[in-house]
Amino acid sequence: MSEYKTTIGIECHVQLNTATKLFSAVDNDAVDKEPNSCVSPIDYALPGMLPVLNKAAIEKCVRAGLAMNCKINLTSRFDRKHYYYPDLPKGYQITQMYQPIIGAGVIHLPDGSDVHIEHAHLEEDAGKLTHFGTYSLVDLNRAGTPLIEIVSMPDIHSAAQARAYCEELHRLMMYAGVTNGDLYQGNMRFDINVSVSKTEELGTRTETKNLNSFRSIERAVEYEVKRQIEILESGGKVKQETRGWSDATGKTTSQRSKEEAQDYRYMPEPDVPPVVLEQSYVDKVAASMPMMPDEYRSKFGLLNLDHSESEAILNYPILAKRLNEVCDRDIKLAPRVAHWFSGVLLSEENQDKNFTLATAEELTELSEMVEKKELSSTGAKAVLMEMYDKKNTAKTAHALAKEMNLLQENDEGALEAIIDEVLTAPECAKAADDVRNGEMKAIGFLVGQVMKKSKGKANPATVNELIKKKLQ
Amino acid sequence: MKIADKNTKAVDLVREALEKAKQYEDYHCFISMNEARALDRAREIDEKIARGEKVGRLAGVPYALKDNYLSREGVTTAAARMLDNFPSPITSTAVAKLEAEGAIMIGRANLDAYAHGSSTENSYFGPSHNAVDFDRVPGGSSGGSASAVALGIVQFALGSDTGGSIRQPASYNGVWGMKPTYGTVSRYGVVAMASSTDVMGCFAKNAEDVDLVMSIMAGKDPKDSTTLDNFWTRELADAKPKKKKIGIIKDFLGDGVDPDVVKTVRDYAAKMKKNGFEVEEIEMPIMKYGLAIYYIVQPAEVASNLSRYDGIRYGHRASDITDLDSVYSKTRDEGFMPENKRRIMIGNFVLSSGFFDAYYLKAQKARTLLINAYNEAFEKYDALVCAVAPAPAFKFGEKTNDPLQMYMEDVMSVPPSMAGLPALAVPAGTSKDGLPIGVQLIGPRQSDQMLINIAKTIAEAK
Numbered sequence: 001m002s003e004y005k006t007t008i009g010i011e012c013h014v015q016l017n018t019a020t021k022l023f024s025a026v027d028n029d030a031v032d033k034e035p036n037s038c039v040s041p042i043d044y045a046l047p048g049m050l051p052v053l054n055k056a057a058i059e060k061c062v063r064a065g066l067a068m069n070c071k072i073n074l075t076s077r078f079d080r081k082h083y084y085y086p087d088l089p090k091g092y093q094i095t096q097m098y099q100p101i102i103g104a105g106v107i108h109l110p111d112g113s114d115v116h117i118e119h120a121h122l123e124e125d126a127g128k129l130t131h132f133g134t135y136s137l138v139d140l141n142r143a144g145t146p147l148i149e150i151v152s153m154p155d156i157h158s159a160a161q162a163r164a165y166c167e168e169l170h171r172l173m174m175y176a177g178v179t180n181g182d183l184y185q186g187n188m189r190f191d192i193n194v195s196v197s198k199t200e201e202l203g204t205r206t207e208t209k210n211l212n213s214f215r216s217i218e219r220a221v222e223y224e225v226k227r228q229i230e231i232l233e234s235g236g237k238v239k240q241e242t243r244g245w246s247d248a249t250g251k252t253t254s255q256r257s258k259e260e261a262q263d264y265r266y267m268p269e270p271d272v273p274p275v276v277l278e279q280s281y282v283d284k285v286a287a288s289m290p291m292m293p294d295e296y297r298s299k300f301g302l303l304n305l306d307h308s309e310s311e312a313i314l315n316y317p318i319l320a321k322r323l324n325e326v327c328d329r330d331i332k333l334a335p336r337v338a339h340w341f342s343g344v345l346l347s348e349e350n351q352d353k354n355f356t357l358a359t360a361e362e363l364t365e366l367s368e369m370v371e372k373k374e375l376s377s378t379g380a381k382a383v384l385m386e387m388y389d390k391k392n393t394a395k396t397a398h399a400l401a402k403e404m405n406l407l408q409e410n411d412e413g414a415l416e417a418i419i420d421e422v423l424t425a426p427e428c429a430k431a432a433d434d435v436r437n438g439e440m441k442a443i444g445f446l447v448g449q450v451m452k453k454s455k456g457k458a459n460p461a462t463v464n465e466l467i468k469k470k471l472q
Numbered sequence: 473m474k475i476a477d478k479n480t481k482a483v484d485l486v487r488e489a490l491e492k493a494k495q496y497e498d499y500h501c502f503i504s505m506n507e508a509r510a511l512d513r514a515r516e517i518d519e520k521i522a523r524g525e526k527v528g529r530l531a532g533v534p535y536a537l538k539d540n541y542l543s544r545e546g547v548t549t550a551a552a553r554m555l556d557n558f559p560s561p562i563t564s565t566a567v568a569k570l571e572a573e574g575a576i577m578i579g580r581a582n583l584d585a586y587a588h589g590s591s592t593e594n595s596y597f598g599p600s601h602n603a604v605d606f607d608r609v610p611g612g613s614s615g616g617s618a619s620a621v622a623l624g625i626v627q628f629a630l631g632s633d634t635g636g637s638i639r640q641p642a643s644y645n646g647v648w649g650m651k652p653t654y655g656t657v658s659r660y661g662v663v664a665m666a667s668s669t670d671v672m673g674c675f676a677k678n679a680e681d682v683d684l685v686m687s688i689m690a691g692k693d694p695k696d697s698t699t700l701d702n703f704w705t706r707e708l709a710d711a712k713p714k715k716k717k718i719g720i721i722k723d724f725l726g727d728g729v730d731p732d733v734v735k736t737v738r739d740y741a742a743k744m745k746k747n748g749f750e751v752e753e754i755e756m757p758i759m760k761y762g763l764a765i766y767y768i769v770q771p772a773e774v775a776s777n778l779s780r781y782d783g784i785r786y787g788h789r790a791s792d793i794t795d796l797d798s799v800y801s802k803t804r805d806e807g808f809m810p811e812n813k814r815r816i817m818i819g820n821f822v823l824s825s826g827f828f829d830a831y832y833l834k835a836q837k838a839r840t841l842l843i844n845a846y847n848e849a850f851e852k853y854d855a856l857v858c859a860v861a862p863a864p865a866f867k868f869g870e871k872t873n874d875p876l877q878m879y880m881e882d883v884m885s886v887p888p889s890m891a892g893l894p895a896l897a898v899p900a901g902t903s904k905d906g907l908p909i910g911v912q913l914i915g916p917r918q919s920d921q922m923l924i925n926i927a928k929t930i931a932e933a934k
Contacts, residue, residue, distance in 0.1 A: 041562055045780040047555065047663040048542050048564060050696050080776055082823075084800055091779020138784070265823035267776055267832070270667035273697050 004196045004232075006225050007203070008156035010165060011191040014148050014173050015125065016060045017180045022124045022146035023051030023094065023272075030141035031185060043144040045089035050271045057146040058275060060178040061101045061122050062285045064148055067176035067292060068117050068169075070105025074277045076122075078269035083262050086138050087127035095123035095149075097266045101275060102148070107172065108294055109164050110311060116153040123147050148178075154193070154202070159221035163214050166190055170214075171293050175317045183212050190217055194224040196232070203228070204238040208245050208252050220245045223252055296320045299327060303335045309342040318355045319345070325360030326367070333367035340384055350388070358387040366397035373459045374398075379406035408459045412466065415450075415458055419466055422449045435471045443467060473627055473681045475531050475574075478521060482514035482532025482576070489534035489578050492625040499601040499610075501620040502579035503539045506546050510534065510578045517574055528573030529688065535570070536620040536629035539580035540587055540663040541672075543567045550663045551595040552585040554781045554788045554807030564661025565696070566630065566672050566689045573688050581629055582616030585809040586778065587637055587665045589613050590861075590881040593872055594811045603645045604908055608865040611641030614675070618645040621675040628676040628685050634665045635766050636860070636885025638673045639897035643860035643910030646899045649675050650682045650924070653917045654892030655700040657686075658693030666773035667698075669766075669889040679928035682896075683708045683921065703918045708928065711921035713854035718744055718926075719754040721858040724884050730863035736901035736909040737859050740930070744857075747933045749926075754856075758845045761838055762887035767879060768822050768835035769890070774812075775819025781807060814875060843891045850916045855923055857913055858884055860897045864907035885912070894920040898927045 021028050024042035042049045065072050079097040100121035107115050127143035129136050150169065156162050170188055174181045181187050189212050195205035206224060211217045223245075228238050243252040293314045300310045300323065313319050319341050327334045340363075344350065366383055369375040375383065383400050401407050423432050428449060434442035443464060450463045476482035490507055517532045537543065540550045542560035549555050567577070584594035592599040592615035600615045602608040603622030610619040614631030618641035621629045631638040633651040642649025650673040657672035664670060674685045691702035720741050725734050745751045783789035783803030790802035808816070822831035849856060861881055871878045888895040893914055900911040913923045 044785060046542075046560070046562070046786070047548070047550070047558075047780070048562075048659070048661040050660055050698075052695060052697055082776060082779060084779070084782060086782075086784045086796070089780060089785060091782060092776055263825045265775075265820055265825075266828070267772055267823050270773060271696075271698065 003198055004225075004229050005198070006157050006221075007154045007195050007197070007205075008162050008221060009154035009193040010152045010156065010162065011193070012150045012152075012166065012169055013125075013189045014064065014150065014179050015187045016057055016146040016148065016178055018054055018056045018060060018146055020054055020056075021144035022054050022057050022122070024144055025052075026144075028145055030145075033141055035137070035139035035141060038141045039143070043089065043140055045091075051094060051269075053272055053275070054146065057122060058101070058277070059285060060146070060176075061120075061148055062277070062282055063176040063289065064150075064173060064178045065102035065105065065120065066286050066289055067172040067178075068102070068105040068107055068120070068150070070117055070120065071103035072277070072282050073099065073101055073103050074279065074282070075099065075274055076101035077274045078272045080267045080269050081264045082267075083264060085126070085129075086136065087129045087140070087143065089127070089140060089143060093124060093126065094269055094272065096121035098268075099274075102150075107165065107168055109161070109168050110297065110307070111161070111164060113155075113161060115155045115165050118151040118153050120148050120150040123149060159218045159225070162192060162221045163218040166217050167214055168293070171314060175290055175292055177290075183214075186212055188212070192217060192221055192224070194221055194228070195238070196225055196228045203232075204240050206238065206241055206243050206252075208243045209255070211245055213247075216245055216247055219250060220252055223250065227252070290317070290321070291324065293320070296324060299324060300338070302331065303327070303338055305335065305338050309338065312342050312346055313338060316346075316355060322358070322360050322363060326364050329360060329364045330368070333364055333371060336367045336370060337363050340381070344381055344384060345388070350385075353388040355388070358384070362387055362397050369397060369401065373461070374408055375401055375406060376408055376456060376460070379404075379408070379456060382406060405455070406457065408457050412462070415454075415463060415466060418450055418453050418458070419463065419470065422446060422453060423467075423470065425449075432471060435467070473530070473533060473684060475529075475533055476514075476517055476521060476527070477531070480532070482517040482521075482574075483511065485532045486510050486514040486534050486576055486578060489626055492623065493579060493620075496623045496625060499603070499606070499619055499623060500598060501536065501581055501600050501616040501623070501625065503549055503551060503582050503595075503597050503616070504546055505579040506577050509545050510576050513576050517576075528575075529684065530570060531574035533575050533628070534578045534626050535575050536579055536581040536617050536626045537567065537577045538583055538614050538617050538629070538631050540583060540632060540665075541567055541630060542661040542663070543577065545577060546580060548663070549580070549596070550586050551583045551592075551597055552807060552809065552812070553596045554804075555663075556596070556788060558787055560661075562661055565658035565693045566662070569689055569691075570630075570685070578626065581614070581620055583637075584613040584615070584811065586663065586774075586812050587613040587632055587634060588774070588809070588811045588815055590636070590640055590878055591866070591868075591871070592616060593868065594809050596809060599868065602865045604906065605865065608867050608907070609644070611644035611861075611865060613637040613641075615641045618642050618647055618649065618675050621645070621647045621677065628674050628681055630672065630674055632662060632665070633671050633673055633889065634669050635770060635882045635889045638675065639860045639885050639895060639910070639912055640881060642675055642897040643899075643912075644865040644908060646902075646908030646910070647675050647677055648679070648682050648899070648927075649673065649897040649910075650686055650920070651888070651895045651897075652686060652690070652920050653700070653894045655698050656704065656894075656920065657689040658691075658696040658699050660693055660695040664777040666770040667777060668773060669770065669892070671889075679708065679924050679931065683924050686920065700918070704921060706921055708921060708925055711925040713922055713926055715750075715852075715854045716748060717750045717752070717853045719752055719849055719853040719856045721759060721856055722753040722755050723757065723759045724858040725753070728862055728880075729859065730903070732901075732903040733859045733861075733863060733909055737857065737911055740900045740911050741857065743930055743933060747929060752853075754849065754853075756845055756849065758838075758842050759887055762842060762890060763879065763883045765835045765838045765842065765890055766882065766886035767818070768831050769839065771815040771819035772823050772832055773819070774815045775823065778808070778812065778816055783807070811875070839890050842887060846887075846891050846893060846914075847916075855913045855915045855919070855926060857911055860885055860910045860912045864903045864905070864909055888912075888914045893917060894923055896920075896923040896927055898931065
């Protein structure tokens with residue numbers, strides 16, 4: 001079956017994190033709010049209501065477009081897309097059918113492949129319908145939330161690449177600061193168009209809609225590819241249709257065939273004037289863009305990190321930014337900070353920490369202390385956690401280490417006193433003899449005893465050297 | 473305009489208007505009255521005057537409000553069953569501005585449902601009557617407003633004009649009707665008909681009153697992105713035409729136009745000549761396509777704008793329904809009048825996939841040519857003059873069975889609408905049967921006050 005080539009194009013809806021909705025001045029953040037509590041007369045589509053474009057959404061669009069290396073169209077327009085559903089109060093969605101704000105671009109994936117962006121357009125989200133036995137309830141809190149729909153070219157050829165593309169898109173949107181990026185809340189939703197073919201000509205595609213986790217994207221592509229190949233192998237034809245994915249069954253199922261597709265009767269939106277931007281405005285937004293994952297990648301490449309380690313850090317723009325700042329201060333000290341991020345901070349129990357708290361200066365200093373053996377790696381991790389504890393952020397790494405009584409004892413005179421004490425202790429006599437007899441394994445026990453007596457402040461390497469000197 | 477002051481009580485002005493409304497009840501100018509609230513407001517204004525406080529430029533002036541404007545006072549119906557019993561939580565910008573100047577709404581004026589029509593015969597609540605001839609239509613869609621002003625019930629009334637809905641009833645009833653430049657007055661809070669040509673305007677009996685009311689309503693509204701910065705800022709006397717040259721549109725003086733109407737236009741032209749204007753007849757062949765352009769673009773926007781009336785959130789909802797499809801189909805079948813449905817059908821047809829380019833897109837291109845033709849004419853002329861409608865007011869039922877004949881009513885009034893131009897309808901003569909005939913003055917964008925200035929000059933000339 002390997003002779004089949006898979007072709008995938010992905011449409012992604014990104015909810016923008018503007019303060020207010022796309023065309024009305026009510027709260028755009030409906031998380032944990034009562035149903036229908038964030039709804040203006042405009043969202044409710046009362047007679048005589050007119051949409052008023054939220055300028056902040058335009059800036060977010062420009063940022064998103066720049067993050068994807070896209071052309072920003074200086075003139076864009078809105079259109080009406082008509083269909084009837086109770087979650088669509090006006091009976092049409094305001095979208096950009098003909099002249100979208102974001103033009104063609106390209107995204108570079110971590111594996112080196114490129115996925116081209118066809119265009120991305122700005123539109124409003126619909127509300128939400130919840131179905132019960134004999135009735136359904138409408139919640140319009142989400143109606144009018146600004147969305148950008150990012151349409152990729154069919155440049156993707158495997159489930160893993162599809163996932164990588166979606167993950168990178170998520171990263172880019174987070175770096176650009178245009179979305180809260182919470183997939184569970186539906187901040188980003190993906191539609192995957194999949195087809196398989198043995199020839200150069202593309203096969204019939206299916207569209208699986210509304211995926212909202214990276215894992216389900218990967219699984220849904222795998223399932224669709226397998227399903228389509230099975231159909232073709234058994235002599236059947238793939239039907240062009242819209243399908244839905246179930247995480248529970250791990251299967252896609254048919255929802256709507258091409259014949260049932262609606263005629264949306266697109267019409268230019270007469271109530272919203274065209275959006276006309278100056279190039280100088282786009283330049284200004286471009287100047288305010290932060291470093292993007294790609295730039296970080298080329299820089300972090302110098303640190304000899306595992307691929308998974310650096311990608312994990314890149315998932316958190318603030319950590320990437322901090323690591324980069326540490327690099328700029330002293331690149332030799334950066335790998336250790338990277339390990340702290342990936343190994344300590346991103347472990348399950350620390351996910352709720354406020355990652356903005358420790359500054360690059362503090363992190364560099366902490367790494368330097370370990371480098372200079374002023375702090376053990378265990379001690380350093382303790383200080384690190386303290387840094388992310390809000391109460392103590394005002395203090396330097398050194399001051400914290402001192403306060404926590406973690407500074408290592410490097411003074412050989414003081415250490416020798418402790419070592420002598422340990423070597424003469426009855427419980428250590430056997431181990432000391434072993435070492436004298438050349439059984440170096442036993443030295444670990446002695447170092448441990450010294451560490452214990454010094455309350456962890458002794459530098460184990462120094463202790464090791466001193467014991468060897470004394471016993472040989 | 474009779475405005476309340478120390479000697480004229482607002483309460484008396486309002487009472488007089490309410491009494492006249494009662495006296496002419498048979499004309500069915502109003503869908504609902506606002507009696508109690510109007511009298512309360514009048515008393516408040518009188519108290520203010522008694523205390524020596526400042527009152528607005530329209531203090532105590534009663535007016536009729538076309539019932540497609542939303543206002544917290546009473547219910548808005550748009551003369552459709554669909555919005556029967558719809559109490560609005562908001563007030564339209566135009567109404568809010570008038571009320572801030574002390575104007576008092578005494579009732580909601582009748583119209584064709586959703587402003588679709590030229591006679592008020594499409595009103596769910598039944599038609600209004602022509603102020604001059606009870607057996608004839610008052611025109612439409614703002615027929616109730618025009619008739620109420622002509623009968624002297626109110627000193628002014630609000631209307632909306634998408635393709636002639638102010639000018640044609642003004643002409644039929646012998647009053648002034650102003651369709652301003654597109655974007656002059658906010659559309660916020662007015663039931664939308666066709667968004668790209670809807671304008672809010674007024675009826676009155678003289679130039680000064682039209683100018684006063686419009687100057688109050690005009691101006692930028694953050695709630696309507698298509699509104700223009702306020703240009704209605706001059707004294708009427710300062711808005712003089714520069715060229716003193718007028719073009720008479722010859723294309724509307726030929727076949728299919730009532731001889732009395734042709735004579736009225738020519739008489740008006742002669743009067744202009746006598747009063748110092750250079751007057752020429754000009755040919756504008758593209759005018760004959762205006763109606764075709766309009767009856768593609770307008771129904772498309774109508775179909776779109778009426779999509780929100782789905783029975784889900786407010787307004788009428790059909791009973792005995794078991795599934796979603798019938799919520800929509802039965803509700804909309806019951807809630808809309810036949811003319812509304814006709815326009816929804818046409819609109820959806822021209823927007824449907826495979827037909828969009830041939831109809832909607834082509835109409836929009838033709839619309840650009842129409843605008844260009846006007847622009848060219850305005851290089852030479854201050855204003856263009858033609859009749860408002862091909863004939864005076866017709867009798868009830870005369871055209872109800874022939875929608876195309878009814879659409880022909882709009883042939884002269886839609887071209888300025890498609891171009892977003894100001895057009896002022898003024899009484900200019902009468903037919904042999906004594907029916908009023910109006911002409912319209914059409915000018916470049918934002919030349920509204922100049923049109924009023926010209927019409928005033930001619931109205932006051934001997």
